[in-house]
Amino acid sequence: MLEKTGVPAASDLENVMPSEERLNRGPVAVIECFQNIPCNPCYTACSRNAIKEFEDINDLPNIDHEACNGCSLCVSKCPGLAIMIMDMTYSEQEALIKIPYEFLPLPKENDLVKGLDREGKPVCEAKVIKVMNPKSFDKTPILSIAVKKEFAKIVRNIGMGDEDGR
Ligand code: SF4
Ligand code: SF4
Structure with a gap:
């Protein structure tokens, strides 16, 4: 599935997902990098040596x-x-996820948007909590969005338009 569509299969995601126990202890990175390409900025960015x-x-x-x-x-x-970063401790009902976002215009804090799954389909409502827009050319903006906990592993992007055609 991944090779044909660029969308990871459930088994691909299971392999990179932190344990439930770790997820329930606070924010943690989920790395969905499945192709062997010459690239390592994730490693050089991590001052905690969490990425080997x-x-x-x-x-x-x-x-x-x-x-x-x-x-x-x-x-x-x-x-x-x-x-992406997943924080299941954000509130009783909601998780906070932080996703890279390259589209313009950027949403604004407190905007209500759609949470999109990895295929780009809208699956839930999401609230933009924070927009980080680094000035450096080699850094991608990061959106912090709150979604109901059951959608934390499903949402991977946001939509601000007519994604479901209605
Ligand atoms: S920086 Fe490169 S190697 Fe690291 S997760 Fe991103 S694409 Fe993969
Ligand atoms: S830079 Fe390192 S510590 Fe920070 S989120 Fe990424 S992997 Fe985790």
Whole structure:
């Protein structure tokens, strides 16, 4: 599925998802990087050494979720937009997810938007909590959005328009 559509299968996601126990302890990075390409800014961005040194530049990133504190430095440095932060402790009902976002215009804080799944389909309502727009050319803006906890593993993007055709 991944090779044909660019959308990871459930089994691909299971392999990179932190344990439920780790997810329930606070913010942590989820790295959905599945292709062996010559790239390692995630490793160089991580000052906690949570992402292990690459033996070969084409290696897939290897993250220690115990060492990761969800700081999100790697999120804005990844050219493949492959990393998100998941915080299941945000509130009783909601998770906070931080996603890289390259489209313009950027949403504004407190905007109500649609949470889109990995295929771009709207699946839930989402609220924009924070917009980080680094000035540096090699950093991608990061949106912090709140979604109901049951959608935290499903939402990977936001939509501000007519994604479901209605
Ligand atoms: S979120 Fe921070 S600590 Fe975690 S892997 Fe990324 S840079 Fe490292
Ligand atoms: S920076 Fe992104 S695309 Fe590059 S290896 Fe790391 S996770 Fe994969």
